[in-house]
Structures are given as C-alpha cells and as structure tokens.
Amino acid sequence: MSSLLDFWLGLLSGKTNLKAEFTAAEWNQLYALAERHQLTALFYWRLQNSTPPIFCAAEVFSRLRLAYLEAANKNLKRERELGAALQALQSKGLAPVLFKGAALAFTLYPSPACRSMGDLDLWLTGEEMSRAQIVLEQLGYFQRADEVRPVAWQIQREGEIQLYGTKPEQEMIELHWGVFAGEWFYRTTNIDRDGIRARFMLVPIAKQSALIMEPIDALIQVAAHIAIGNKMSGATVRSLMDVALLAHQVSDWDRLIERAQSWRLATLVGVVLEATDELFGLTEAQTAIACLRPKWIRRTLLRHFINRDTILAGQHWENRRRQWLILLALIDRPRDMSAILFRTFWPEPVWLEMCYEQSNLQVRLKHLLSAMTGKVKST
DSSP, rough: HHHHHHHHHHHHOOOOSOOOOOOOHHHHHHHHHHHHHHHHHHHHHHHHHHHHHOOHHHHHHHHHHHHHHHHHHHHHHHHHHHHHHHHHHHHHTTEEEEEHHHHHHHSSSSGGGSOOOSSSEOOOOHHHHHHHHHHHHHHHHEOOSSSSSSSHHHTTTOEEEEESSSTOOOOOOEEEEEESSHHHHHOOOOHHHHHHTOOOEEEEEEEEEEEEHHHHHHHHHHHIIIISSSTOOSSSHHHHHHHHHHHTOOOHHHHHHHHHHHHTTTHHHHHHHHHHHHHHHOGHHHHHHHHHSOOHHHHHHHHHHHSSHHHHTTTTOHHHHHHHHHHTOSSSSSSHHHHHHHHSSSSSSSHHHHHHHHSSHHHHHHHHHHHHHTOTTTT
C-alpha cells in the first residue's frame, strides 16, 4: 500500500515521471481513497495531463471521468451563482472578500472543477453586513438563524450569517464578520486583521473582479481552519492540498514565520505545514517548519493524533476530551491555555448575556454544568 500512496500523493501534487504499474484492484483502492478525501476530480485531471501518459484501469478511469464531469457541472452552477452575487453586491458599492473553497478553486487549481466548493464564503466589514444581507435577500436568499450561536456572539467572535437560496440555482452563501472565527482565536491570538485587509488582491473570478487574501495570509487562514475549525479530521488531505498549492505561491518564508509568530499561530501553522510536507513534500518550507513546529513534548502529543496515518484514514475526533487536548496543544502561550480553560467554565457576564441573554447565577450554573458535561454553548 505504501507505493500506492506515494504514487497517489505524488500525482496529486503535480509530480511527473511517476511509474504506475498497478492491478485493477489497486486502481480501485486509489479511487476509493480519492473519493474519501473529495479528490476524485483532481486525481482525474492529473492522470489526464500527466507526462508521460499514465494508463489507469479502464473501469476506474471511467468512474473518475464521470466524477470529474459531475464536479465540473456542479462548480459551473456555483460559479454562475457566485458571479450573480458578486455583481449584485458590487453594484451597491460593497466589496466582499472571497475565501476558502471558491477562492482556492479559481486561483490555485488547474481547473476549478478540481476543487469542490461547498458554501460560498464572503468576508465583509461590520458596516457592510446588513446591506449585503438585504442585497442577497432581494436575489432570493433567506437567513436561517443559528440556535447554538446567537447573532450577538457571531458579531463579537467573527462568525457568519447563513443565507439559503430559494431558487434551483441557489444553494448557500455565508456572510462573515471575519475569517478567524470563534473563542479559540479570540482568547489566544493576536491577529493583525487590518494588515490582512491592506494586502488584499484583486483577481478575476466568476467573470467578476473579486478580492482575495494574499498567499501568506491565505495559507495561515487555511491552516487555522484545518486545525481549529476541522480539528485536523475528515477530508484533511484535500485541505492540505490547498496548503501545498498556497505554499508554492509564498515568495518570502521569513515573512510567513514572523507573521505566524506575532499572531501567536506559530504552533498551529508549524503543525499544518509539517503534515503537508509529510504528504506532498514542501522543499521550500523546510526552514519555516523547523522554526514553527512545537518542541518535542508537545510535538509528540500532537503527532499521536495528527500524523500521516490518521490523516489518510480520514480520522474524526468525536471525543470532546481529545478535541480539547488538541486545541489546547495548538496554543502558543501556556498562559493562554489557562485563560481559555478558565473562561470555558467561568465566562465573563457579557459572554453569558450574548449567549443566554442573561448573566445571573442561575444562568452561570447552567453554563457550568454544560461545560462540565462537554456541551459548551458557542465554543
């Protein structure tokens, strides 16, 4: 299986001159692996465009081709939806920033079909949010309230508004107050959001001009989403492919190191870069990996949960204690670990009011019980 995996990972990362003398059963294993990690379309594209040509088992190649065509058709619909939304928003003087799936699909991959898109994620300023919601509602979208995370919490913790389409060509658009959402980032980091905004890039996407983050900021944001949002579980190989492609666009690794350290995201970025290097090979990132990865005790703990085997297996960390252990181990400063633990059980009155609309003793005890049983609200 090792040679199969090495071939598959090498092909996905665009390496050429790979030997592929596999049986039909082995090609089926590779198809199952690609399907598990939502990479069938990219796998097909790489096979089709390999030099020299790689001959895949006919039945598997047919299935890959069908998966690619389905992905291309779905992404074409999403592209039209995105184009219409951007045009409507920009016509009202709004400047949304595209990030995650769509931004990556249109700027990093050889074809947008190679990178699946789920929700369309748009980052706006606080002043733009209500206006943007009105514009999209006029296009046929409607808001679905999040019962777990109230709007007041979403605003303060850079959350989002979820807007669902009412027309056949519409799915879901999320309007975000920020791109580092949640308690973990609020309690433990020092992210220069103004600096990120000053570095936005204007690129053509979906027949419109769209703003995206520059490569270093985008890589750090994607790494943060993988590690904290997804807890390094599920289809992580696809997400690490995003990191590998973004890494190829980074021209100043010293700047990435400085930014990750000053934002207090060094451990997180180091862990994600090291995982990406294990899978796809990041020759250009070796200095950054050496500078940013955690010291051996914490690294040993994290590698128990985050390593090549668990990533390829698509491991889901359902156990909340394990999730918390991973999240705590990714925090740069020990005092921030203590602070987030304390506030998980004993939050400020304003936090209780945001989440429960009251901050009296009864509410505090209710929250304390929820925290002790692993059912913390809005974390």
